[in-house]
Amino acid sequence: xxxxRHTMQWLFTAPEEPVTPGRIIGWWERxxxxxxxxxxxxxFASLLLFTSCIENAGVLQPGEDAVEPAAIVVVPLIANAAYxxxxxxxxxxxxxxxxxxxxxxxxxxxxxxxxxxxxxTFPALLWSxxxxxxxxxxxx
Numbered sequence: 720x721x722x723x724r725h726t727m728q729w730l731f732t733a734p735e736e737p738v739t740p741g742r743i744i745g746w747w748e749r750x751x752x753x754x755x756x757x758x759x760x761x762x763f764a765s766l767l768l769f770t771s772c773i774e775n776a777g778v779l780q781p782g783e784d785a786v787e788p789a790a791i792v793v794v795p796l797i798a799n800a801a802y803x804x805x806x807x808x809x810x811x812x813x814x815x816x817x818x819x820x821x822x823x824x825x826x827x828x829x830x831x832x833x834x835x836x837x838x839x840t841f842p843a844l845l846w847s848x849x850x851x852x853x854x855x856x857x858x859x
Contacts, residue, residue, distance in 0.1 A: 726753060731829060733821035740810045746824060747806040751799070754828075758798055758835055765843035766791075772846040776853060798835055805831050 730753060734746040766786065773785045805827055813819050852858040 731825040734824050736821060738813060738819075738821050738824075740813070743809050743813065743824060744806050747802070747809070747828070750828065751802060754802060754832060754835075755795070755799070757832065758839060759795075761836055762794070762839040765840045769843040769846050772843070772850040776846065776850050794839065798839075801835070802831065 730750055734742050770785045773779060779785060809824055809827055812823070849858065
């Protein structure tokens, strides 16, 4: 538990000053694997919840898959492309605004992480809500 807390603090630590494009890119790239691990764990749990809820909701036709298999490959690729967008935004902004706070980088990271978690959990949240409404007899 202590290691997780330390890692989470490290994830949101501002880059060292002076903040240069090289340091910004390095800051982002050192966090890519933890970002993918967080998203992968949450995504896998969400996939299990989504699959369970949609299969038990009775909405799938015989032979129909709950998940498009290509999505399991495409979603991580899109997430990593968007992750690269973090430093592609961060570096030019720092060149245009040299007085930009070093805290901007971890804030941008946090925003991107939260958005990514929302995207991968949305189907599970939607279908678990649907299934819950079925269980309390508000939906068929």
